[in-house]
Amino acid sequence: MIFDSVFWKMAWRNLRLHYRRSLITGLAIAFGFCGVVLLGGYMMRMENYLKTQGIYLSHSGHISIYKKDGLQKHLTDPDLYSLTPEDQQKILAATRSLKSPPVFVARYLHGQGLITNGCRSFPFFMTASEGASETWVRTHPLTQFWTPELLALKKGKGFWENETPNLNSPNSNSPNSSSIVVAYRLARLLQKPLINGDANEDLSASDQIVSDCESESALATVRSHSGIQLVGSTFVGGLAAADAKISGHYTTGLAMSDAGAILVPLDFAQSFYGTEQVTWMSLFLGERDIAKVVAKNLRKIFSERKLEFDVFDYRDERINQFYVGAMNFVYVMMVFFLVLVCGVVALSILNSLQISLLERKIELGTLRSVGFTRSSVTSLFVREVFLLASISVVAGGTLAFVIAGSINAMNLRFPLVGTADEIQFLLKPEPWLTIATGSVFIAVACLTCYFECNRRLRASVTSLLEYGA
């Protein structure tokens, strides 16, 4: 009976017979679905933006490996809680024995201290990376697609530019290691609008000592060159100090870190802190969905080899706090709206069915009297709703993709809460998510019909056959 064409014919003809009601119900489903798909498209945009920012531009990789307890203690006791060259070799050896080895491995050093322009000092949070790995990250197709806003420096050049990544030797040093990149808000605090090599830069001014920072000329002197000084503590507790030139202004992508972040070459940072160690190593995988499994396998390998390292995947809130927090909120919102819209769809179907079942009461009685069971009569109505919901979902989905394409073409920009800059208002509905949501819509519509028809058909056949009752 399921595949009997006469029942599908009946369903289709009944929809056409009551075309106004079918149209109104169909539009309710289509617009509801369109809204959910667009919301899903926005969610995918946010997720991919934040995920790409977290994995690539915040350098956490799909998996990050720290010395045991290093994540919590690397800033207070860096010598003990950072990865030595031997540790790094052991980690590389372990990654080679993975079933799904990483496509790229990068080393990073995290440090802190004070950055000064000669008059005023500010705390900095340094991320040091190798030029080759920075280039690899910034030319990756995912960063190019999802976070183009964050790739381009606000001003100047990065120390990684004009380098070709060497995947076999990611430890290659940057040729210009005293050039650093500072977050653009920190540059503003430091009164450093110029970058190294700027035509307006007064090179002699960087050698001058500003004796009276309150004088009118002091600010002009500070602003006239790109030189800064860094002060901190070496890994073993000594004084660390260095001069450096600002080669560019960048954004981390996150508002909370753009007022203190600096990005420097790894060899410069190691020299500054007097160490050969790094804080963590990041593994970049071919596909991000396997991160959790790879992290688990890696922990197992470390455990078997009695190596004391902490392994985190990118979904760990200790690593990507903003991403995890923001996405949890977005997921809750998405589920809330999905439930809300599904509720509206169910009510629309219910409303339409109430009228339809009342109008077609005699038809129900007739079908029952000629031998249709309750379930076979119900299946006739479910077919109608299935057809209507399917057509509406296809129409709503198509409309959503058209709207998304139009909005994307407009290049609208907006400030995403928590991010440092405006990003493009992109709607990227995923086909698989659209199909899954559409299936949920159709299922909700059919189930609503199923339960309501079953309820109505509990009435006796004689009462169904009564006119006007």
Add this chain to the structure above:
Amino acid sequence: MYLKINQVSKTYHLGETTVAALRNVNLEIAKGEFTALVGASGSGKTTLLNLVGTLDTPDVGSIWIDDVDVVKLNEDQKSVFRNRKVGFVFQSFNLLPVLNVFENIELPMTVNSDLTPEERRDRAMQAIKDVGLEDFIAHVPDRLSGGQRQRVAIARALATNPSLIIADEPTANLDSKTAHMIIDLMQNLNQKRNSTFLFSTHDEKLMSRVSRVVRIADGMIADESRK
């Protein structure tokens, strides 16, 4: 005996009012009989037809059709029983407006998994020929006259080859000429197929056309006559 009704009573509760629709009804009908149930409105004709057709259940008593106590069947079994053994003809025809003549007649057979599509088609075509609607096979009910619609309804009832055909006032919505044609048709089919016909009417002219008349009054069998 093909149909045997034993001590059947049925009471309806309408709010606080209780209506005894049938009281201790006993009736036996032989295979192939052409029987008319007559009586005034509210006498219990339709209630009796509904009970015999398994559309409703008596409060007490038993109804045997072809050696099956239909009162004891559950809902799904009753549906299957109706589909295989009983054909219904309604006063208002009760055709589905979205189906054409052929599809309306084929419809009850679509839930009979014992029939192949070819058998369904053959039976439907035979029923259409029997009622003389070959030229209207693709017409939807809206494009048919009242008499033609009732003929479709009769064909639908006959197509499943039921042993019992129940018709509730089949001529009530028809003019007298058409009503007589419908009765003629039913009688012909009764003789041709040897199906048992039980129908209700309050048209006195029609009573002379049937072999057996059962009079019902106040929910009881008042009398009966045979020709």
